[in-house]
Amino acid sequence: MSSAVEDVVIVGAGLTGLLLARELHKKGRRPVLLEKSRGAGGRMSTKRVEGAVFDQGAQFFTARTPRFAAEIEAWCEAGVAAPWPDGAPYRYVGRPAMNAVGKHLSAGLEVRREAKVLAVKRNAEAWEITVENQPALHARELVLTAPVPQSLALLAAGDVVLPADLAAELRGLDYHPCLALMLTLAETSALPAGGLAPDDGGPVRWIADNTKKGVSPGTSSAVTVHLAPAFSEENYGRTEAEVLALVSPLITPWLGAAVTGVAMHRWRYSEPKTRHCEPCVWRPDLRLGIAGDAIGGPRVEGAATSAFALADRMAGEGSSAREVGT
């Protein structure tokens, strides 16, 4: 093995990967994050369309556990998060937009962007990580934080065989898709500042005005619409114009102004349908960790829970992670 063996490589610079990397860094480790996108933050993402700004994934995050609450307090002090504008308890938003959190957490870490991992292989001494259009990396320890089906595909591509019970559990974890419409309006919308979650079993899961939320500048509105799992599944292949035409009769009263622009993001892995029975997976025999919201619990806070649990496990301090093969 060459001397260029990294201490620990983390695949994915979403919240799980970033928080884990920071925790490991505090403990004197030297994590390298590989992220396929141009930016960090994963599903805590923000999109700019012709001057309008949209939080297109996570809309807000909650802080119910003391460790994550302390983390959010630090984000607020750094000016990259703030309480949700309508004063709902425990709810926070990214400032000036959701992607500020990922940018903030990346500072001081080695995050290699546009580094898409294609396969991970366990050799005798280390992990070999194949990255698209780049030289392979080697690492003593490896952590996968992409949505679980994507992480399993990386292991399969490197012929890594997990114990049958763990593999079956992980294969059983799936996610709902979500179509996210981003609409620019001619004027201010009729939506409340805190957004709306209709909860009526219909196609609209969530609708919020990024201008009223303080994310998008100006007075004309920039509205994010998240479509419900069943609707998103059924209409996943449709164009943005087709999707807008289908939901227009429902959302027009909330918008209260003409739509002047439409964009759409297709989230294949939006929220986990089920979750793993432990907050993280750590295999000491393989020096392999798996973490994320389908492991630690849904949403941003679940991703943080998984990252903290794995950091403790890897440092040998915690007892909450599952250890197999020791």
Ligand SMILES: Cc1cc2nc3c(=O)[nH]c(=O)nc-3n(C[C@H](O)[C@H](O)[C@H](O)COP(=O)(O)OP(=O)(O)OC[C@H]3O[C@@H](n4cnc5c(N)ncnc54)[C@H](O)[C@@H]3O)c2cc1C
């Ligand atoms: C539409 C939508 C709405 C949501 N709303 C909320 C909400 O209001 N509140 C809330 O708390 N949560 C919400 N969530 C969920 C929340 O965003 C996630 O739970 C959380 O961000 C997951 O973080 P993560 O780091 O585990 O995963 P991710 O954010 O998915 O990070 C994984 C990272 O891995 C990268 N990656 C994947 N494959 C590879 C590869 N092969 N090579 C390199 N990198 C790779 C990805 O690009 C990504 O950056 C929402 C999610 C979506 C999609």
